[in-house]
Every structure is written in structure tokens, then in C-alpha cells.
Amino acid sequence: MVDSSKDVNGNFPGDKKIIVVFVLGGPGSGKGTQCTRIVENFGFTHLSAGDLLRAEIKSGSENGTMISNMIKEGKIVPSEVTINLLQKAMLESGNDKFLIDGFPRNEENRAAFENVTKIEPEFVLFFDCPEEEMEQRLLSRNQGRDDDNIQTIRKRFRVFVESSLPVVEYYDMKGKVQKVDALKPIDEVFESVKAIFAPLNRAASDDNKLHYIQGILFVRAAEARFECSRISLIRWMISF
Ligand SMILES: Nc1ncnc2c1ncn2[C@@H]1O[C@H](COP(=O)(O)OP(=O)(O)OP(=O)(O)O)[C@@H](O)[C@H]1O
Numbered sequence: 001m002v003d004s005s006k007d008v009n010g011n012f013p014g015d016k017k018i019i020v021v022f023v024l025g026g027p028g029s030g031k032g033t034q035c036t037r038i039v040e041n042f043g044f045t046h047l048s049a050g051d052l053l054r055a056e057i058k059s060g061s062e063n064g065t066m067i068s069n070m071i072k073e074g075k076i077v078p079s080e081v082t083i084n085l086l087q088k089a090m091l092e093s094g095n096d097k098f099l100i101d102g103f104p105r106n107e108e109n110r111a112a113f114e115n116v117t118k119i120e121p122e123f124v125l126f127f128d129c130p131e132e133e134m135e136q137r138l139l140s141r142n143q144g145r146d147d148d149n150i151q152t153i154r155k156r157f158r159v160f161v162e163s164s165l166p167v168v169e170y171y172d173m174k175g176k177v178q179k180v181d182a183l184k185p186i187d188e189v190f191e192s193v194k195a196i197f198a199p200l201n202r203a204a205s206d207d208n209k210l211h212y213i214q215g216i217l218f219v220r221a222a223e224a225r226f227e228c229s230r231i232s233l234i235r236w237m238i239s240f
């Protein structure tokens with residue numbers, strides 16, 4: 001088990017527990033839509049690997065053309081590029097709770113992230129949706145994405161089945177997958193999502209209570225030590 005309290009490549013403070021939830025599901029299964037709601041309700045920072053790669057293309061970086069060609073082909077960009085962008089965004093956010101959406105997309109992504117960051121996900125949120133539904137959603141998404149055309153959509157589906165589903169299976173074997181029926185309407189999907197995230201909030205609140213009690217005990221111990229010193233001083237003065 002990888003210790004998730006360690007830093008992301010030496011940059012996060014060592015005692016900071018970083019919570020990462022990987023959000024996976026086919027193209028158009030509703031990952032981004034649900035992530036927006038999780039952010040509003042549970043204080044996570046949403047990092048979409050696809051959005052970060054598209055921003056990199058727009059920024060005119062030297063990798064831009066390569067990334068753009070791979071996305072048009074529905075292929076997966078080399079892990080090194082994507083992990084660099086994710087790490088940078090994690091550090092810049094100042095948060096310690098992350099929804100990493102659309103990542104890891106293949107075994108290479110998964111192993112490289114774990115090697116570089118030493119972070120294991122808290123769990124994997126998996127949106128399960130039939131291809132016909134995802135295809136309809138993507139074709140009517142209307143966000144001007146280059147890859148929302150039927151040829152690229154079919155390629156993305158193939159890559160999802162061949163490369164991304166094995167990653168979900170890997171985490172499933174470790175008991176880390178929380179599967180959600182993504183065919184339902186958006187509000188109903190979110191009801192299922194909320195039930196998955198609620199225990200995390202309870203755990204955080206228990207942690208806060210524990211820190212509060214530890215604080216009180218620390219003050220009481222300091223007071224007791226002070227009282228002992230006072231009594232010793234009085235005894236010493238009386239002895240004269
Ligand atoms: N449960 C749902 N029912 C109907 N439409 C939905 C549902 N969830 C999302 N949508 C719509 O489907 C489209 C795709 O959703 P979204 O962008 O969230 O998917 P995604 O999994 O993030 O896709 P991608 O992997 O391609 O980025 C959007 O237009 C969104 O409004």
C-alpha cells in the first residue's frame with residue numbers, strides 16, 4: 001500500500017494527507033457533470049485530464065501539436081505529459097482533496113502516477129453507462145470539441161474498452177471501485193454519488209473532533225505541569 005500522506009514528488013508538506021479520487025467512465029458517461037456537483041458539495045478540486053490537455057494545446061506549448069493530433073485520433077497522450085500537468089494543477093490549487101477526472105486512462109497512466117506521486121486513490125468513482133446513451137450525449141453536447149464527431153467518438157469508445165476498463169478492473173480487484181449507474185437522470189445519478197462521498201465528510205469531522213480533544217488534553221497537561229512547579233516552589237520557600 002502506497003502511503004498517500006507523502007508528498008507529490010517532494011513538493012507537498014510531508015504531513016499533509018492528500019485525498020485523490022479517480023473519476024472514470026466512458027466518454028460522455030457524465031464524469032464532468034457530476035464532478036461539478038461534487039466540488040460544490042464536498043470541497044474537492046476538480047482536475048480533468050482532458051481539460052488540462054486542451055488548455056495545454058491552447059497555450060501554444062511545444063507539446064501542443066502532438067497532444068492535439070492524439071486527441072483528434074482518440075489516442076492517449078504519453079503519461080509524462082499528463083502527469084506533469086496534473087501535478088502542477090494539484091500544487092497550484094492549495095487544496096488537499098482532488099477529483100482526477102478521466103485519469104488514469106490506461107495501465108501506463110496508472111503505474112506512472114503511482115511511481116511519481118506515491119499517491120494511491122481513496123477510491124475510484126466509476127460511471128457505468130451504455131455506449132448508445134454515451135454516443136447520443138456526445139453528439140448533442142455542443143461544446144465545440146474537435147473529438148465529439150462520430151468517427152473520433154467510435155475510436156474513443158474502442159480505447160476506453162481496450163485500455164481504460166482494465167484499469168477499472170485493476171482497482172476493482174483491490175476493492176476500490178464505487179460503481180454508479182450513470183444512465184439515470186443527472187439528479188438521480190448525483191443522489192448515488194452523494195451517498196458515496198458522505199462517509200468522507202463524516203471521517204473528516206471525526207478527525208476534527210479528535211484534534212479538538214487532543215488540543216484540550218495538551219492544555220490541561222500544561223496546566224498540571226505548571227501547578228506542580230508552583231507547589232514545588234512553595235515547598236522550597238517554606239523549607240527556609
Ligand atoms: N445523467 C445524464 N443524463 C443525460 N445527459 C447527461 C447526463 N450526464 C451528463 N449528461 C450530458 O451528457 C453530455 C456529456 O456529459 P459530460 O461532459 O459530463 O461527460 P464526460 O464523461 O465528462 O465526457 P468526456 O469524457 O467526453 O469528457 C453533456 O452534454 C451533459 O450535459
Ligand SMILES: Nc1ccn([C@H]2C[C@H](O)[C@@H](COP(=O)(O)O)O2)c(=O)n1
Pocket residue numbers: 027048049050051053070071074075076077078082101102103104105109147156
Ligand atoms: N489521461 C488522459 C485523459 C485524456 N486524454 C486525451 C484523450 C481523450 O480522448 C481526450 C479527451 O479527454 P476527456 O475530456 O474526454 O476526458 O484527452 C489523454 O490522452 N489522457
